Amino acid sequence: MIRFGYKASAEQFAPAELLRYGILAEELGFDSVFISDHLQPWRHDGGHAPAALPWLGALAARTEKVLIGTSVLTPTFRYHPAVVAQAFATLGCLAPGRAVLGVGSGESLNEVLLGTQWPDGKERFARLKEAVLLIQKLWAEDRVTYEGQFYKTENATIYDKPATPVPIYIGASGPAATRLAGRIADGFITTSGKGHGLYTDTLLPAVTEGAEKAGRKVDDLDLMIEVKVSFDADLEQARNDTQYWGALALSPEEKTGVEDPIEMQRLADALSVERTATRWIVSSDPEEHALKVAEYLDMGFKHLVFHAPGPDQERFLRLYAGEILPRLRSRSSA
Template identity: 75%
Template sequence: MTLRFGYKASAEQFDPNELLAYSVEAEQAGFDSVFISDHLQPWRHEGGHAPAALPFLGALGARTSKIIMGTSVLTPTFRYHPGVIAQAFATLGVMFPGRVILGVGSGEALNEVPLGIPWPDGKERFARLKEAITLIRTLWSEDRVTFEGAFYQTHNATIYDRPEKQVPIYIGASGPAATRMAGRVGDGFITTSGKADTLYSDILLPALNEGAMKAGRSLSDLDLLMETKVSFDHDRTRAMEDTKYWAALALSPEEKMGVEDPIQMQRLSVALPVERAASRWIVSTDPDEHVQRIQHYLDLGFRHLVFHAPGPDQSRFLKLYGEEILPRLRKLDY
């Protein structure tokens, strides 16, 4: 599969107008894709943002001509009925054929609980996601759909405007069960960088392969997408300090457990030293060394890297990456 390099539009950090301008710049700088998270709430209250992904993707498609765009990830199981997502992404697929990806996941309490949604255990969230994907694809392929699932129902529902080719569905996962499902029913797999190597090599990729084999496929049939967290700048201090906004990503699952309020999440994250905040990021000042560290994820088998930069000056990042990093990456032989 051809290598692709994307830009993560940081919805939690910038307002929608800034985000749209940066995403347009990403296409101009030579990036292949733009992905946005669909969060109701950001990781921090002060200075945080949470623009809705669906209208943003429509605006982005209208302002660009060739980039692939999608969600990383959207939860089609609580705030949205799967039928609403089926309709929205069918519309995007008609308007921007071949350029749209629906990235889905099982969700986070931070985005659902504030709307009064009871937060179920992981087993139910997984079951809901599986059923939602089935319903979305059924609505994309059939007319007059009557669906009686454990969680969702439709009665003679039809999506009237559908693209000729279904929008690909990528499944985001950080555990083996959802990763196996991605291998079995997904068109692609989404995960994030900066965790222990054994998670990818010993748990996630074997689970993905197992799921693919059950469906008579191999990993080469899937787009393996790694949201790669990078802080590249010629100034080492600046590269380190930029990561502090996203310090919440360095919190352990135990530290974040049960946190449903951005104010509380912010309180936990600002207490972390910069060294820990930077621990989830590839922090570099030298382009060759930076590319060498990124290659590690290519060596694991990921072929679509979407770069998330933490700094406030995204135009600076896009210019540096477009001039110094992307050309080096495109010369690699994989």
């Protein structure tokens, strides 16, 4: 099944406004709505950081069909994995068959302000793996006593949980975590704009390898990618909209260790629009735009979640639902 979703940008919009966009996405025919989970946004001025868990509960109550979830939440520092297990079991009861727990290894921007000593990538990966396995165990069993390298429970029970466990998707941009998604998760999440070779030569083969090593079929996993799109009839407007999200165009070397939204904003605002636009599919031509987006379908991704950078999200949703989604659905069905 091919799905097309909407990325609710928690870093850019206040909770009630963001909720309105999520509801509108369902009304306009989007298949899913995913929200990021940030304690701090990428920029201080005009930034937002609504909590994903209560926001998803509100979205569940105001929608009927759309798939809802996090892209992504970190179940290893701010939250104990058992708290995440409880929260998403509850969400699965409120929205049966519609909830997804998307997880990742985290960013220092969200964790260090709470006093966390930010570990290296090897430890973050180990924590993520242990957290996912513990969540799955808590959903499958009662009275779970567990003592791992990082987490511990004693006679823990999740009392309210749906008949079918909530799917877990693992977000990754490197081969190790991608293989982990193939081995133990129900889906894989990554982001666009990083060069086609990363997806075709590294990530998609890695998720396939992980699935096969676990005796699974990659076709049974939801392969999801957040596609960063700036589409407008005015090409200059589409380009300029990308500047709000300039932090995405910073190199890992430029933003590693930056844990303050004010400093992240300063670095991002120093970039030219030519550079901020590089992470986005920027276009004013619907046919050209749909063809560029469809390249991700051709790679093998099954679930495209669209993140638009502009301030007028209602305009984007209506424009995309009218101009782009029909072209993509026609292409995918063909």
